[in-house]
Amino acid sequence: MxxxxxxxxxxxxxxxxxxxxxxxxxxxxxxxxxxxxxxxxxxxxxxxxxxxxxxxxxxxxxxxxxxxxxxxxxxxxxxxxxxxxxxxxxxxxxxxxxxxxxxxxxAPDGQAFREAVLVQYPRAGSWTIAFLTGAPGGEVARMLQGDFVSVYVPTTPNPTSGFFLMMPRGDVHKLDMTVDAALKYIVSMGVVAPAEPAALPVASGKPDGPDGAPPQAGA
Structure with a gap:
């Protein structure tokens, strides 16, 4: 068998x-x-x-x-x-x-869905991939204190549905991957992992990461 x-x-x-x-x-x-x-x-x-x-x-x-x-x-x-x-x-x-x-x-010069990011959702300590869609505007921007961005968190395996969130810019971490690679990662429920970017030379000294930064491999 x-x-x-x-x-x-x-x-x-x-x-x-x-x-x-x-x-x-x-x-x-x-x-x-x-x-x-x-x-x-x-x-x-x-x-x-x-x-x-x-x-x-x-x-x-x-x-x-x-x-x-x-x-x-x-x-x-x-x-x-x-x-x-x-x-x-x-x-x-x-x-x-x-x-x-x-x-x-x-729009050819628009920034919506042009960048994949990593955010904490649905709670602190849980990470998921989202897409940057812009920044809050109008009455919403006046009500928010600080620098916020708008992100779309797609569901898996169907990315056409999801959640619209407004988060502090410091809590949104840009990913070095294309939107296509991020979508494949989401649709496959994490099975098809994106290729790792080419390693960059590490400068001397240990830089201070932002608060709430995602855990690094091997840390």
Whole structure:
């Protein structure tokens, strides 16, 4: 039974990532295709079903919209459209919230989700990986005393849900790892450990670490 178990586990290790990858891609494709109405499908336009037609259509619409919004006339049309949506009570709240989040996360020069950090959560002495999302602002920033940053603590194995925290900057420790490596570490529940960074020459003397710094290996 031992060889059978070994071969079975080996087969799982090969097929499980492949099946999950195909499932995620299928879900993404189905979601994009559902955006295109039926009267714009290849069946309605050309009388035959063309695989991937709706995906190409969505990509062309996105590219065309970006191209249109890049000039003055297109920007004016977009501004008028957003002004119209901003006058509809329920739509205004949803649209403005989603737009602010997307503008912050997807901005090329933005800092949201660009850096992985280490924080103590849910209690002192317990450490988890989080992502820096910015800094508190408005009334919240006026109520907080000191220098605070905003972080997102994802859950595992599903990082799309999590917790939004505002923590003192001194309690947030930057990690020398990419966001992709941090996400793999979170999704795998700590099984896929990130590669260690290249060792740097240690200066003479023992530097004083900040209060609440994470424990060092070999300490």
């Amino acid at each position: 031992r060889p059978f178990k070994r071969y079975f586990v080996t087969g799982l290790l090969i097929w499980v990532p492949l099946v999950i990858t195909i499932w995620v891609l299928t879900l993404l494709i189905d979601t994009l295709e559902s955006v295109v109405p039926e009267f714009l499908s290849s069946q309605a336009l050309f009388g035959l079903r063309i695989p991937g037609f709706r995906i190409v259509f969505v990509l062309l619409v996105l590219f065309g919209t970006g191209l249109l919004a890049a000039n003055y006339l297109g920007r004016a049309v977009v501004d008028r459209w957003e002004l119209l949506l901003g006058r509809i009570p329920l739509v205004r709240s949803i649209y403005n919230s989603v737009k602010q989040v997307s503008d912050t996360v997807l």
